[in-house]
Amino acid sequence: MRPNWNLDMLRSKCYSHSMTNTVSHFFINSREDEDSIVVRVNGEAAFLDRKKELEAFDRLAKSGIADKLLAIFKNGLVMKPIKGSTLHRDTVKDKNVSTLVAKAMAQMHKNTKLLPSETEPALIKTIN
Numbered sequence: 068m069r070p071n072w073n074l075d076m077l078r079s080k081c082y083s084h085s086m087t088n089t090v091s092h093f094f095i096n097s098r099e100d101e102d103s104i105v106v107r108v109n110g111e112a113a114f115l116d117r118k119k120e121l122e123a124f125d126r127l128a129k130s131g132i133a134d135k136l137l138a139i140f141k142n143g144l145v146m147k148p149i150k151g152s153t154l155h156r157d158t159v160k161d162k163n164v165s166t167l168v169a170k171a172m173a174q175m176h177k178n179t180k181l182l183p184s185e186t187e188p189a190l191i192k193t194i195n
Contacts, residue, residue: 068138068145069102087112092148108143119184130178 072095080098082090087110094103109117121144127133138145158164 068104072102086110087115088143098148103148104137105146105148106143107146126179127175130175132175132179 076095078094080092082092089108089110090105091108092098092103092105094100097103121136121139124133124136124144124146128135133149134147136144136146152158154164154168159168
């Protein structure tokens with residue numbers, strides 16, 4: 068992925084070992100490095116449609132909402148890190164934060180039209 072990297076200097080940070088994914092960030096100097104990458108290894112998640120998820124990533128990239136995925140492999144993907152911070156119970160209550168989230172969501176929905184299959188809840192159907 069990064070042939071110019073000195074592997075002796077490679078560092079990583081694991082963000083999650085959840086039920087559905089393991090996400091790790093790889094970099095040389097810092098996580099803010101322009102060429103750092105995020106690798107997500109998919110876990111088993113019967114309720115997720117990974118094909119539809121990849122199609123959504125592609126549409127978001129074409130709309131300018133997200134960067135294009137760097138690589139896709141059988142059970143995961145490689146992408147550039149997304150700059151930002153995780154929302155928590157207290158941060159979503161902050162009016163400035165909630166306004167920024169609402170604006171970003173509105174922009175995403177304005178620039179990325181839903182497919183007919185995305186107009187109804189899918190998770191509820193899967194669980195039932």
